[in-house]
Amino acid sequence: MASKEALIEALRLKDVVRAGWVRAGVQNPESVAAHSWGMALLAPQLCPEDVNLCRVLELCILHDLAEVRVGDITPHDNVSPEEKHRLESEAIENMGVDAAAAFSEYEAQQTPESRFVRYLDKLDMSLQAEIYESQDLNLSEFKQEAGDW
Numbered sequence: 514m515a516s517k518e519a520l521i522e523a524l525r526l527k528d529v530v531r532a533g534w535v536r537a538g539v540q541n542p543e544s545v546a547a548h549s550w551g552m553a554l555l556a557p558q559l560c561p562e563d564v565n566l567c568r569v570l571e572l573c574i575l576h577d578l579a580e581v582r583v584g585d586i587t588p589h590d591n592v593s594p595e596e597k598h599r600l601e602s603e604a605i606e607n608m609g610v611d612a613a614a615a616f617s618e619y620e621a622q623q624t625p626e627s628r629f630v631r632y633l634d635k636l637d638m639s640l641q642a643e644i645y646e647s648q649d650l651n652l653s654e655f656k657q658e659a660g661d662w
Contacts (some may be wrong), residue, residue: 527579532585535653539645545585546578551637552630559633564625570631570643575615579604 515523526546532543543551552573560566579601580586586597598620605616619627642655 515610519621522581522608523578523610523612529580529585532587532590533655534563534641534645536587537645537655538648538650539548539652540648542645545580548572548637548641549577551641552633555637556630560629560634561625564629568575568624569625571627572615572619572626573633575612576619576630576634578608578610579616582608624636649656 526549527544529545531542531545531548553570556569556573557566560569577585582604583600586592586600592600602613602616602620605613618624619630620632622628639656642652646652
């Protein structure tokens with residue numbers, strides 16, 4: 514069971530702002546936790562019947578938890594994918610919350626649930642970009658084709 518301190522640290526994901534939106538000039542950008550919530554909102558609406566929704570929701574909630582410690586590392590940060598994975602894996606392992614298995618599953622992309630969550634990750638970002646475009650910003654780089662699941 515996670516300690517009170519570990520849970521408080523994990524809840525600080527609400528304070529980690531999505532770095533890509535900041536770089537793009539978005540006023541009042543969402544937090545990483547808000548992004549995870551957006552994915553969790555989309556999950557029951559779009560989840561195929563043969564995919565475990567409970568596991569999908571768990572992956573949505575936990576997939577970015579390491580960012581509490583390492584920040585929201587983007588492709589513009591000159592951190593290799595291998596180093597990003599190493600930093601995030603180490604953070605998850607040392608946080609004191611039960612999230613390492615979910616993080617590893619998401620990163621490996623070998624289960625239908627992890628692949629569906631990756632789709633939700635892209636879809637949430639694309640939909641959020643449409644919302645932020647009302648601020649007269651060109652966010653086409655964030656509007657990836659999520660495609661059909």
